[in-house]
Amino acid sequence: MRYAAVRDHGIVVxxxxxxxxxxxxxxxxxxxxxxxxxxxxxxxxxxxACGMTLCIVCGVFDLSVSxxxxxxxxxxxxxxxxxxxxxxxxxxxxxxxxxxxxTGLVVALSRVHSFIATLALSIVYRGLAVVxxxxxxxxxxxxxxxxxxxxxxxxxxxxITVPTLVLAGVAAACWVLxxxxxxGRAVYAVGGNAEAARLSGVRIAPVRVAVFAVSxxxxxxxxxxxxxxxxxxQAGLGSLLELTAIAAVVIGGxxxxxxxxxxxxxxxxxxxxxxxxNGFNLLGWDPTYKQxxxxxxxxxxxxxxxxxxxxxSGSPAR
Numbered sequence: 001m002r003y004a005a006v007r008d009h010g011i012v013v014x015x016x017x018x019x020x021x022x023x024x025x026x027x028x029x030x031x032x033x034x035x036x037x038x039x040x041x042x043x044x045x046x047x048x049a050c051g052m053t054l055c056i057v058c059g060v061f062d063l064s065v066s067x068x069x070x071x072x073x074x075x076x077x078x079x080x081x082x083x084x085x086x087x088x089x090x091x092x093x094x095x096x097x098x099x100x101x102x103t104g105l106v107v108a109l110s111r112v113h114s115f116i117a118t119l120a121l122s123i124v125y126r127g128l129a130v131v132x133x134x135x136x137x138x139x140x141x142x143x144x145x146x147x148x149x150x151x152x153x154x155x156x157x158x159x160i161t162v163p164t165l166v167l168a169g170v171a172a173a174c175w176v177l178x179x180x181x182x183x184g185r186a187v188y189a190v191g192g193n194a195e196a197a198r199l200s201g202v203r204i205a206p207v208r209v210a211v212f213a214v215s216x217x218x219x220x221x222x223x224x225x226x227x228x229x230x231x232x233x234q235a236g237l238g239s240l241l242e243l244t245a246i247a248a249v250v251i252g253g254x255x256x257x258x259x260x261x262x263x264x265x266x267x268x269x270x271x272x273x274x275x276x277x278n279g280f281n282l283l284g285w286d287p288t289y290k291q292x293x294x295x296x297x298x299x300x301x302x303x304x305x306x307x308x309x310x311x312x313s314g315s316p317a318r
Contacts (some may be wrong), residue, residue, distance in 0.1 A: 009255050010304075011268045018275050026282045034278070036159045041165040042274040044069075044222045044238070046267060048245035049252075050167075050174040051100075051218030053266040054211040056249055057178065059191035059258030060114035062212060064103050065219040065245065066238040067125035071097040072223035074132050077148075080140045085147045088140070092224040093217060099125065100216015104209030122242070129235035137234045151228040163225045170221060174214065175263040185213060192259025224300035247294055248273055251301045272297070 022029045048065050054060045075095040080088030107117045140148045154161050178184040186207045189197035198204055222241075227233040252269025254261030273294060280290050 011251075011265055011272075014119045015268050015272055015275075017291045018272060018279075022275060022279045022282070025279070028196065028282055029278075032159065032195050035283070036154075036161070036164075038271075038274055039164045040161045041259045041278070042267075042270050043161075043167045044225055045241060045244050045248055045273065046270045047170055047218045047222040047225070048241055049248040049266045049270050050171050050263055051211075051215030051265055052173065052242075052249050053252075053254055053261055054178060054187060054247045055114075055215050056174065056246075056254055056256065057258060057261040057265045058187045058208060058211045059189045059194065060107065060208055060211065061118060061246070062100075062103065062215045063115065063118040063242050064099075064122040064125055065215060066241040067122040067214050067224075068096050068103075068219040068227065069223035069241065070129045070233070070235055071099060071125055071132070072121040072220035073227035073237050074129055074138060074235070076224050076227050077140055077233045078132070080137075080144055080148050085140075085144055085150075088148065088222060089151070092227070093220040096220015096223060097213055097217040100208060101213040103216065104212030107212065108205040108208050116212065126235060129237075131232075135235065137232050145231055147286050149228050149231050161228075166221065166225065170218060171263055171267055174218075177214070178263060183207070183210065188259055190258075244273065244294075247298050251297050251303070253305070255305055256302055257305075 009203055019029075048069070050060035051065065052062060072092045072095045076088045076092030078088075079091035083091075093119055103118060104119055106112075106121060107114045110117060126279055137144070151162050151166075155165065157165075167201050178187060184200045186197070189200070189202050190204050190207050194204055195299045223233075223238065249261070250256055250269070252261075252265035252267070254265060277287075277290060277294060279285075
């Protein structure tokens with residue numbers, strides 16, 4: 001119980017403490033424009049982190065998400081050129097879902113560790129994006145550009161952007177999927193103890209393929225968001241964002257060992273990283289040090305999880 005309390009409440013305390021510190025350090029932090037910007041800047045990593053949460057809870061990693069994001073964005077733009085904006089939007093998300101499914105099948109059938117398999121597939125997918133684009137930036141036609149970028153516009157809800165609402169919807173869907181369905185219970189079971197889950201009748205391979213498919217769908221949505229913001233797409237889009245997404249999930253308190261985690265905690269981790277970046281901008285600090293802080297936060301989160309697990313099990317920390 002104490003382990004769960006520290007894990008759940010600790011991330012909330014850290015998030016609130018960081019927000020209070022920033023509000024006291026700069027008068028512009030609590031302005032409406034800045035808060036809307038913080039939410040908007042959290043969207044892409046937030047989408048990737050939602051899918052990544054399901055993967056890590058299931059005991060697997062998906063290092064291919066940023067490459068899937070890039071291919072999905074490129075496909076969305078190219079389909080928009082030929083078939084219009086609605087088809088382009090649908091194609092972007094569908095591409096991500098399909099690629100995630102392929103990734104899951106490769107991991108399940110090859111039985112290669114997901115870390116290695118998805119790292120290799122990331123290189124393959126990124127190369128595919130280069131082949132599709134010819135190494136060039138792709139754009140929708142000028143006549144369709146405004147309609148294509150409509151997804152990135154503010155709404156009448158206090159200026160909150162459409163992507164922020166998209167993240168809210170995706171996060172809610174992932175939360176329900178993980179916390180309130182039979183599939184979600186299977187994800188926790190496989191991540192906690194795959195052999196025990198198999199003996200209890202859980203089909204491990206389909207569960208793992210499904211979490212990769214969800215991760216791919218989230219990456220495809222993130223790619224669509226990035227493409228509509230920029231009004232273009234390219235093969236290098238979103239490079240290394242998979243590491244930021246994993247950082248957010250781990251900082252949020254999801255165990256790197258699998259079997260434990262929650263979507264809301266990954267969003268808290270995303271907000272912490274976004275607030276750190278926002279604070280550096282508002283205070284005029286050298287952004288080079290931001291990566292140092294993020295790395296230390298990951299190390300602290302993993303170390304704390306290890307210590308709390310040992311304390312909860314009664315084993316001495318080594």
